[in-house]
Amino acid sequence: MEYKNVLTTCPYCGAGCNFYLQVLNGELVGVLPCKSHTVSQGKLCIKGWNASEFVTSKERLTRPLIKQNGSLIEASWDEALTTIAKKLKEYKEIDPNSIAVLSSAKCTNEENYLMMKFARAVLGTNNVDHCARLCHASTVVGLVQSFGSGAMTNSIRELENADCILIIGSNTAEQHPLIARYILRATEKGAKLIVVDPRAITLTQFADYHLRQRPGTDVAVFNGFMNVILANGLEDKKFIEERTEGFEELKETVKNYAPEHVEKITGIPKDKLVAAAMTFAKAECASIVYSMGITQHTTGVDNVSSSANLAMLTGNVGKPSTGVNPLRGQNNVQGACDLGALPNVYSGYQSVTDEKIRAKFENAWKAKLPENPGLTVVEMMNEAANGNVKAMYIMGENPMISDPDINHVREGLETLEFLVVQDIFLSETAQLADVVLPAASYAEKEGTFTSTERSVQMVRKATEPPGESKADWEIICDLAKAISSKEFEYKSPAEIMDEIASLTPIYGGMSYERLQRGGLQWPCPSKEHPGTPYLHKEKFSRGKGKFFGIEFKEPVELPDEEYPFILTTGRIMFHFHTGTMTRKTDLLNKEVPTGYVEIAPKDAEKLGLADGELVSVQTRRGKIETKALITKRVSEGLIFIPFHFAECAANVLTNPALDPKAKIPEYKVCAAKIEKIKG
């Protein structure tokens, strides 16, 4: 008999909890929390506790599939790879940019690195992106322009010692439960908690202030905070003087955002705004925590830069328990960005347009690399629908549920001449593919994930992949070889990490030898470097921190007579993203079996709705049917739909309008109407 426990990193959110997978005679029998792990400390959320179940699901893909006469038929690896290699070579010869690649925030760092190397060096295109575009593209752009580095500035456990925490657009208790742990601990030690959110999220019950803004008015809220702080002389003058630039521009802009004016824009009573702003400014150590509630807007970059403005104005950057802390949604969305699965940068955010950097990668990869930035996620789907992108390779993503305006996504994917999907399940997207490749799950391979606090952590193999499925890194290597590349001869993920370290300064000191003993937070430039718990200590990554004077702009689509409600979307505790994993987990399905629309009691009354009744929700993009959940969590005029559920997919409704810089879609605000379905 063999029984062992294999330490690994949770495949759900970006908190980066570690746990052991329990393996009895080669079978997964459960999950055991890891007591010595810095964030999880022997605790997990409901998703983590159940993270072994989907791995053993009978629905796992076990053999490659090739579409013949409209049906996906089992095939050998040889047939599948030969077919893909032949097709991709044809498109490459005509125009490499007719191919687009989606990498995956669920896959390891090594796999993301290989996928972007494959796209650039083998296929010859920079058309490589992934779902970070849909969640934190605005963070990467916004924090780079303000600070010079687009990641969470501080570490998760530092939150516990903050004196004030401002949470804006993050339902932390449900989306990052183990991060909420440290926020709750801070409040129990006396920290002030300010929650800015249109919904009465779980943490509001412990908040000193809950400011309920009209969705999409976050810039006005931030400017209001800063107006109050400046009016009361509570800004950190020394910090502004020594560490920042652009203060005059900021001052000019925010002087127009007096609390009365902000109340008119946001709906937040002015007294509450003033009190919260004063509380924030007076705290010794104040942390800002945010997530997709501020990033998924056409003003996403503006929102992120505004949060950076507020942190700098009060001197809350570059020391423990402060900072601007975006919480990344996926286990490895930080890593997928770090490793360059983005159309404009190689690993470590090194620009594809910088000749010297391009020469470095050309030299290492022995290939001529494309010079211009490629297409982003939503642009890829548009170009697919227009016929300019003809072939697409999707690894571990499910845009048929996750992307905005799904009807348009379907049109794009169906217009493609050739679609390859590599996944662990036959997802809604895989069902549209010409070739489907079966991949190993996190429990069946080795690699690393990078958590939201920039911590690179080991993922270890516990069991064998089912059937003929293979680790994504092996599939990419096999395919590259089938297209006759000689630069994909890796014996193990450790070797890939060594190549990453040699080309990526922020990962320069990473190696499996070090990572086996625990996570390392980047920047970690050398083998002796201990890693970096918080950024911008004496100097910002870009030198001086930059203030931007940012004016409030309305969301693209506002409610009107025909579509009188504001629809906002998001996630819930019991499911994850497109449900590919959580909806194959018994306990999670017991908790929440299907989707719903949250509607305020007064609105429900006007529509003659009772709790649980079936309604149709319609926007200019499409229409879904779902059941009504009558709750005060939403205010009047606002409805909320979780986006996990294919049968009532919120993203049929959402607006694909993009932030001009970050190209992130406006998931958080669109106009909708809701009608009772007479039964």
Place this chain on the structure above:
Amino acid sequence: MIENIRHLARKWLEAKEVDAIFGLKEQDGYIAPHLFTDASELDNLTISTEYRLCYTCRPLKEDILSLMQGKEPDTRIGIVARGCEERALIELAKRNQLDLDKVKIMGIACTLEEAKECKCEKPYPSNPIIGERVEGVSEDEDVNTLLNKSLPERLEFWRHELSKCIKCYGCRNVCPMCFCKDCKMEQEVFCKTGWLPPEIPMFLFIRWYHISERCIGCGQCEKACPVDIPLLTLFKLLRRDVKDLFDYEAGMDAEQEAPLLTTLDEMPIKEEVPSGV
């Protein structure tokens, strides 16, 4: 101490007194439960108060030892067990989850520091082979503080603590005594599903009630709670009540029947019929 344990484990394996040793293994600075079948591995056998060897595997809802016995009923397993682990084994066997005849206990007594850390009332197994027996913690500060509060204060205390619950089920998952296949916590009839915080107090109450006389006081539930609900304090009070009411302490006596499992052989208690009806 650890050398003595390794030595004994090696002896048991080599003399074929057991086929495997269930203990904790240290690797790369991490400690986790492990089944040692080869004496050469035993240099990595270690002890730690952080992990217990009796826990229920999810989603199978079965104790790890019970799963092992299910796979290979004839395998004799030696287990390095502290007092609380022995109590769990006894209580599990009492409830037909384990065959104790196939388990050989290598009892270790906890140190005073370990006993204090776990606020343990009985930090030793019935027959400690390794370590010196120390007295348990009789006075619990958290329990006393709570009992000194007024009833409304106590209600408010628990209302606040329970409102933090994020429904991870971690307290149930780590509990060696929570092995029910049809766990009541998951059932809509007891607690509205899919809602946070879960209904106060039913979600946690249903478990507390259900294991009140099984709880062996290991405190693993409290340590698994991501929001620091003081579950050990609660269970200490429940265990005290069970002892007062039924003179029963879970895991102490393999022969004593558990009160909630007992069928009343004597005359059932007669309902009192009020006079004059």
